[in-house]
Amino acid sequence: MPEEDLIEVKFRLFDGSDVGPFRFSPASTVAMLKERIVAEWPKDKKIAPKAANDVKLISAGKILENNKTVGQCKTPFGELPNGVITMHAVVQPSVGKSKSEKKIDETPKKSMCACTIM
Secondary structure, eight states: OOGGGOEEEEEEOTTSOEEEEEEEOTTOBHHHHHHHHHHHOOTTOSSOOSSGGGEEEEETTEEOOTTSBHHHHOOGGGOOTTOOEEEEEEEOOOOHHHHHHSOOOOSOOOOOOOOOOO
């Protein structure tokens, strides 16, 4: 693939630091980008993804779907020659077990309502 066809992307983390830039083919999927982010995530960060599904990528204010390609995610107004696309990487761990492990208060709650008409 010719060098000029590659799209340069960097990822902005929650603390304002960046990972990248990296060059991707326009046919690369968002899932592939997430795998790269997890592999390149700085080791000194307190918050880190355990898997690619823990990462949400945001570009132009939209959360990107895993099956979309980098070419589909490019915004037309952001096309600058030799420009780098910045995507925000947000860590959002899966919450499969934590919801089911929460204690449920079995005592019924009394609903109290009071109205005062003056």
